Amino acid sequence: AQRVTQPEKLLSVFKGAPVELKCNYSYSGSPELFWYVQYSRQRLQLLLRHISRESIKGFTADLNKGETSFHLKKPFAQEEDSAMYYCALLNTGGFKTIFGAGTRLFVKA
Amino acid sequence: GAGVSQSPSNKVTEKGKDVELRCDPISGHTALYWYRQSLGQGLEFLIYFQGNSAPDKSGLPSDRFSAERTGGSVSTLTIQRTQQEDSAVYLCASSRAGNSETQYFGPGTRLLVL
Numbered sequence: 001a002q003r004v005t006q007p008e009k010l011l012s013v014f015k016g017a018p019v020e021l022k023c024n025y026s027y028s029g030s031p032e033l034f035w036y037v038q039y040s041r042q043r044l045q046l047l048l049r050h051i052s053r054e055s056i057k058g059f060t061a062d063l064n065k066g067e068t069s070f071h072l073k074k075p076f077a078q079e080e081d082s083a084m085y086y087c088a089l090l091n092t093g094g095f096k097t098i099f100g101a102g103t104r105l106f107v108k109a
Numbered sequence: 110g111a112g113v114s115q116s117p118s119n120k121v122t123e124k125g126k127d128v129e130l131r132c133d134p135i136s137g138h139t140a141l142y143w144y145r146q147s148l149g150q151g152l153e154f155l156i157y158f159q160g161n162s163a164p165d166k167s168g169l170p171s172d173r174f175s176a177e178r179t180g181g182s183v184s185t186l187t188i189q190r191t192q193q194e195d196s197a198v199y200l201c202a203s204s205r206a207g208n209s210e211t212q213y214f215g216p217g218t219r220l221l222v223l
Contacts, residue, residue: 043216045213086152096165097142098154099154101150
């Protein structure tokens with residue numbers, strides 16, 4: 001079964017500390033993976049996708065097929081990073097995007 | 110340009126009533142998605158429209174749920190005989206095409222069934 005697991009509902013870190021939001025997936029094929037973010041009072045929006053191999057707002061995520069993980073990382077968290085983060089999987093050849101339950105990141109001053 | 114819009118922004122209804130939720134996608138976007146966001150449940154895929162192709166309805170939770178997309182643009186999600194467990198935020202998203210194109214989300218409709 002296709003599934004995306006985000007084990008942490010809430011993650012609280014201090015400003016300047018490293019942050020890692022965990023995401024594990026279950027999929028038999030070659031998935032496309034994404035991170036979406038929802039800031040307070042804003043719409044859900046794409047943060048980054050694994051095929052782009054880019055860094056957005058200092059965040060990176062590496063697809064680890066062996067561990068079936070796509071953890072989101074940032075070396076130095078900022079207060080403005082506080083938001084809800086969703087990991088998502090798109091099944092190749094299809095159009096259904098499967099989202100995890102989300103992790104709320106709170107960066108303390 | 111204008112983003113995805115949804116209406117109403119909030120809807121309170123009584124159990125057993127029917128509700129209609131509307132989504133206006135970004136102009137030119139051929140793909141349209143509906144999701145349900147329940148507390149602590151993440152986003153649940155409901156239905157997907159791509160151009161003139163038959164929609165992917167595999168995520169609709171019951172036959173009380175249906176959706177239409179008229180003229181390849183505006184979409185309406187209808188929930189018949191609403192139940193309290195239907196209470197959630199219903200999100201619409203659109204993309205230029207299907208598959209791996211970036212999805213742009215609307216602000217959502219918050220539905221409360223009393």
